[in-house]
Amino acid sequence: MRELDVVRAIGGLLPPAPGEVLVPVGDDCAAVRLGGTVWVAAADMLVEGHHFLGGLAAPEDVGYKAVAVNVSDVAAMGGVPRFVLCSGGAPEAEAVLRCFRGVAEACAAFGAYPLGGDTTRAGALTVDVAILGEVPGGRPVLRSGAVPGDLLAVTGELGAAAAGLLALRRGEGGFGRLVGRHLRPEPRVREGLEAALLGAHAMIDLSDGLATDAGHLCERSGVGCRIDLRRLPVSGEVRRLAEAAGEDAEVLAATGGEDYELLVAAPEGTLRELARRLSVPLTVVGEVVEGGGVSFHRGGEPVEGLAGWDHFRA
Amino acid sequence: MRELDVVRAIGGLLPPAPGEVLVPVGDDCAAVRLGGTVWVAAADMLVEGHHFLGGLAAPEDVGYKAVAVNVSDVAAMGGVPRFVLCSGGAPEAEAVLRCFRGVAEACAAFGAYPLGGDTTRAGALTVDVAILGEVPGGRPVLRSGAVPGDLLAVTGELGAAAAGLLALRRGEGGFGRLVGRHLRPEPRVREGLEAALLGAHAMIDLSDGLATDAGHLCERSGVGCRIDLRRLPVSGEVRRLAEAAGEDAEVLAATGGEDYELLVAAPEGTLRELARRLSVPLTVVGEVVEGGGVSFHRGGEPVEGLAGWDHFRA
Numbered sequence: 257m258r259e260l261d262v263v264r265a266i267g268g269l270l271p272p273a274p275g276e277v278l279v280p281v282g283d284d285c286a287a288v289r290l291g292g293t294v295w296v297a298a299a300d301m302l303v304e305g306h307h308f309l310g311g312l313a314a315p316e317d318v319g320y321k322a323v324a325v326n327v328s329d330v331a332a333m334g335g336v337p338r339f340v341l342c343s344g345g346a347p348e349a350e351a352v353l354r355c356f357r358g359v360a361e362a363c364a365a366f367g368a369y370p371l372g373g374d375t376t377r378a379g380a381l382t383v384d385v386a387i388l389g390e391v392p393g394g395r396p397v398l399r400s401g402a403v404p405g406d407l408l409a410v411t412g413e414l415g416a417a418a419a420g421l422l423a424l425r426r427g428e429g430g431f432g433r434l435v436g437r438h439l440r441p442e443p444r445v446r447e448g449l450e451a452a453l454l455g456a457h458a459m460i461d462l463s464d465g466l467a468t469d470a471g472h473l474c475e476r477s478g479v480g481c482r483i484d485l486r487r488l489p490v491s492g493e494v495r496r497l498a499e500a501a502g503e504d505a506e507v508l509a510a511t512g513g514e515d516y517e518l519l520v521a522a523p524e525g526t527l528r529e530l531a532r533r534l535s536v537p538l539t540v541v542g543e544v545v546e547g548g549g550v551s552f553h554r555g556g557e558p559v560e561g562l563a564g565w566d567h568f569r570a
Numbered sequence: 571m572r573e574l575d576v577v578r579a580i581g582g583l584l585p586p587a588p589g590e591v592l593v594p595v596g597d598d599c600a601a602v603r604l605g606g607t608v609w610v611a612a613a614d615m616l617v618e619g620h621h622f623l624g625g626l627a628a629p630e631d632v633g634y635k636a637v638a639v640n641v642s643d644v645a646a647m648g649g650v651p652r653f654v655l656c657s658g659g660a661p662e663a664e665a666v667l668r669c670f671r672g673v674a675e676a677c678a679a680f681g682a683y684p685l686g687g688d689t690t691r692a693g694a695l696t697v698d699v700a701i702l703g704e705v706p707g708g709r710p711v712l713r714s715g716a717v718p719g720d721l722l723a724v725t726g727e728l729g730a731a732a733a734g735l736l737a738l739r740r741g742e743g744g745f746g747r748l749v750g751r752h753l754r755p756e757p758r759v760r761e762g763l764e765a766a767l768l769g770a771h772a773m774i775d776l777s778d779g780l781a782t783d784a785g786h787l788c789e790r791s792g793v794g795c796r797i798d799l800r801r802l803p804v805s806g807e808v809r810r811l812a813e814a815a816g817e818d819a820e821v822l823a824a825t826g827g828e829d830y831e832l833l834v835a836a837p838e839g840t841l842r843e844l845a846r847r848l849s850v851p852l853t854v855v856g857e858v859v860e861g862g863g864v865s866f867h868r869g870g871e872p873v874e875g876l877a878g879w880d881h882f883r884a
Contacts, residue, residue, distance in 0.1 A: 301658075372599035388702075
């Protein structure tokens with residue numbers, strides 16, 4: 257059973273949603289209207305040995321990242337983070353405490369307030385963060401709004417987190433910035449908020465890799481997309497590291513995952529205005545088309561067989 | 571390092587609370603005012619091998635219990651459950667799905683709506699539930715309001731969950747009701763709500779055992795208490811099972827944990843009215859006194875050395 261099947265099966269167990277629920281499970285966040293405000297909510301769990309290797313990431317980094325990836329989900333709805341609940345388990349209490357230091361650091365960095373949580377003993381360092389964000393514009397941006405003719409753009413750069421992990425694994429020095437992108441992602445809160453205020457049609461954060469996440473956006477929107485690998489924003493550092501590891505830099509950027517950049521679908525004019533408002537680069541990488549599925553090409557030549565991350569894939 | 575130390579250390583990491591926060595971490599739930607409504611929030615994580623033994627509890631039971639224990643935290647504030655986020659991990663996707671079936675069942679039973687969560691691979695079945703509840707009366711009941719002269723009362727019965735676990739471990743048949751109390755606790759939502767509406771001074775749910783949880787309530791209230799073991803509501807079944815296992819039934823009831831009953835501190839008249847309104851028994855077990863600490867006695871004879879559950883105790 258693959259992760260998406262689990263999510264689908266769980267979706268099938270849901271009771272009818274109460275009136276406050278604007279967006280049920282299935283997007284980056286759910287959305288609910290409480291009082292006059294639209295709130296978005298999500299949770300993400302990180303487990304040692306599966307999401308990170310204990311020797312490569314300090315407990316503080318794990319706690320920081322657990323908050324950052326949730327903040328990224330909020331950003332992908334056009335929300336700003338407000339409150340988190342955090343549960344942590346580890347073989348030793350000291351590791352839980354160190355992990356929570358990272359949680360507190362990330363909360364301070366992103367302006368979220370920790371409402372509480374739980375601590376427990378567990379065989380492996382495990383942290384689950386649940387987040388509540390506010391949508392200042394009142395209109396969350398969903399995965400499902402892309403229409404043929406929209407362009408697809410990504411914030412920042414791709415492949416940096418995957419390259420950072422490569423550097424850690426290979427023990428390659430001199431790639432501190434990329435390692436930082438792997439250990440402590442920078443969720444794009446301001447960028448998501450601006451995209452929402454400008455009326456972007458659809459948005460998703462890139463946690464599982466562009467190939468997989470563009471697929472989610474297309475599936476929910478009932479459209480397809482074409483992405484040009486040569487347009488992906490890949491830094492020279494990522495190229496050098498990929499080359500040293502014998503990997504194709506653009507394929508790494510399209511499939512590596514964990515960049516926590518935003519993928520935005522919107523008309524060309526909207527993206528131009530968005531780019532003008534942002535301090536990080538916004539790069540058009542493809543276009544939304546009729547049909548379904550994600551097709552990759554390099555300047556017109558089809559590239560097959562790209563796929564992202566599935567936690568339960570055998 | 572003990573669990574309480576971890577919680578204290580984490581409390582020391584907190585930034586100043588935003589204006590909406592009425593009650594920060596440290597009670598059964600935090601409380602925030604959003605719009606015109608007071609919401610309470612909490613999270614609890616269950617881990618196989620620590621909170622339950624894989625052979626004794628089905629994944630469905632684990633998911634159900636993860637929701638129930640969070641609902642109990644909401645109940646202890648005088649709230650009603652509204653929304654949950656649930657993250658689950660296991661070696662196999664099938665176990666996560668079965669666990670989420672239990673989550674969905676509990677959500678239906680307690681009127682909570684699942685807003686989403688996360689699924690992942692993990693070495694041991696792990697489930698973390700974060701909950702949002704609404705406080706209809708607008709005034710959450712804290713642990714900190716008990717004053718000398720209050721009486722202490724518990725809902726339902728004590729020791730049933732611990733006895734149920736004993737029965738499971740010893741393979742004793744014929745104790746299905748007690749086993750059910752261990753596997754699928756019945757959080758006291760209606761009871762907590764009525765206590766809040768009647769202006770109970772302090773309340774806590776009995777997750778770690780009366781000895782430990784009464785200690786929390788006393789510490790936060792700056793008071794002590796005296797509890798008479800002979801007054802604890804212990805059923806004949808629990809007595810029979812404790813006897814067969816060579817355990818003192820009242821000590822089991824005072825220290826066993828996981829009953830998820832409510833401990834309420836209030837003036838005698840309030841408790842009398844509360845008892846009148848409830849369908850489950852409400853039993854006065856002791857009184858709040860000046861000073862600090864929890865002292866147990868049997869009809870006047872002091873009983874020493876009772877303590878509850880600490881996840882990190884060596």
